[in-house]
Amino acid sequence: MTCIDCRITSNVFGVEDPGEMTILRNAGALLTPDSLRSLLIAIYELHVRNIFVCGHTQCGGQMSQRRMDKTINKISKQAHSPPETVLKILGVKNVSQAFLGFEDVSQQVMKTVSLVKNHPLISPMGVHVSGFVYDTQSGEFVKIL
Numbered sequence: 001m002t003c004i005d006c007r008i009t010s011n012v013f014g015v016e017d018p019g020e021m022t023i024l025r026n027a028g029a030l031l032t033p034d035s036l037r038s039l040l041i042a043i044y045e046l047h048v049r050n051i052f053v054c055g056h057t058q059c060g061g062q063m064s065q066r067r068m069d070k071t072i073n074k075i076s077k078q079a080h081s082p083p084e085t086v087l088k089i090l091g092v093k094n095v096s097q098a099f100l101g102f103e104d105v106s107q108q109v110m111k112t113v114s115l116v117k118n119h120p121l122i123s124p125m126g127v128h129v130s131g132f133v134y135d136t137q138s139g140e141f142v143k144i145l
């Protein structure tokens with residue numbers, strides 16, 4: 001599970017053949033309803049037994065409340081819809097729910113690892129879950145959990 005950032009490829013994980021790795025992506029590498037759906041299919045149908053949660057430095061998902069407010073206003077302006085309408089279209093009540101912004105990548109990766117590891121539909125499967133942060137400047141790949 002990783003972010004949408006194109007700098008994170010299977011090579012970052014030391015996997016030369018992209019066919020050896022299923023990559024689930026969403027902004028910030030978060031456990032969301034859709035990433036959970038994909039994880040369950042990967043585990044139960046594709047027999048995935050090792051999950052790497054990989055965040056990275058300089059992530060666009062690192063969003064303060066102020067940045068999330070700016071982003072909703074940017075979307076609102078470009079889509080010619082008031083922010084309230086944008087939130088309604090997204091099916092959420094506020095910008096935090098819309099963007100799920102976080103500030104600390106390591107903490108977010110640890111949170112995601114914990115959520116995945118302890119999920120009642122995943123934990124019985126004996127799946128190994130670990131967390132990493134990819135430093136986009138140095139190219140260093142650090143295991144944090």
Ligand SMILES: [Zn+2]
Nearest residue numbers: 003005059060
């Ligand atoms: Zn990112």
